[in-house]
Amino acid sequence: MSRSIRLDxxxxxxxxxxxLSFAHLHDLAEAAGQTGWKAWAYPVSVDLLLVAAWRRLRTARRDGSAWTWFVIALVASLGANVATAGLLDLDHVPAWLRILVAGWPALAFLGGTLLVHTPTEPAAHPQPVDEVAAPEVEMERTNTSAPTPPADVPELDPAPAQPAPGAPTVPAALLDHARKLADTHRATTGAPMxxxxxxxxxxLPAPMTDAIAAHLQLT
Incomplete structure (x- = not known):
């Protein structure tokens, strides 16, 4: 309940x-030679410029031009209030005040145009840490989801084929001699012997040769 009363x-x-401010502006404009609807348009022009400058300041606190037009509109409003408080003879308005009142529409139009059409520079916000790290996280996820290639495993020589059952036993010295011949042939021709x-x-007899060939995996 108390909040509603304060708001009202x-x-x-x-x-x-x-x-009151509207009436004072009207009286001053009328005393300066602006009659009829023109005298009523002056307070509307001053108040609109004041509101436009204030709205601009809400979005751009450091805009120097907005502060300039806000002060100009505020001085025009306060000046009219003070001038009509008995400090100025409204029946004999000085020439400089008539000039200011007559030039006000052009000044107000210029200020309103600049306030509306001047682009507002967006405030620089630091980029969130999450957004900076997002590509790296995405890359890590991609690498994690991709199959990991197996580590390089040294190639092992295939186990020598076992001779068929019943084949003659090959002496180790003969097998070494045959392996040297086979290696020499491979190194010379580039093909297995x-x-x-x-x-x-x-x-040697065919059974013995076949047994040696089986050990050396020759065809």
Missing amino acids: AVLIQAVIAGA PAEVLSARLG
Whole structure:
């Protein structure tokens, strides 16, 4: 209940102050030679410029031009209130005041145009840490979701083929000699040594040669 009463009191005070200021501006304009509807247009022009400058200041506190036009409109409003308080003879308005009143429409139009059409520079906000780290997090997620390639494993020589059951036993010295012949043939020709060539080089019976070829995996 108390909040509602305070709000109503503020509104009533604002209406009274606005009406008095409006009337003072009208009286001053009329005394300066502006009659009829023109005298009523002056307080509207002053109040609109004041409101436009205030709205501009709400979005751009550091805008020097907005502060300039706000002060100009405030001085015009306060000046009219003071001038009509008996300090000025409204029947004999000085020439400089008539000039100011006559030039006010152009000044108010210029101020309103500049306030409306001057772009507002957005305030620089620091970029959130989450947004900066987002690409890295996304990359980590991508790397995590992708299959991890297996580590390089050294290639091992295939186990030598076991000779068929019943094959003759090959002496180790003969097997080493045959392996040297096969290695020499591979190094010279770049191809594995055929079993027929090994058989011709060793001059051994076919069963023994087949057993050696099986050990060396020759075809």
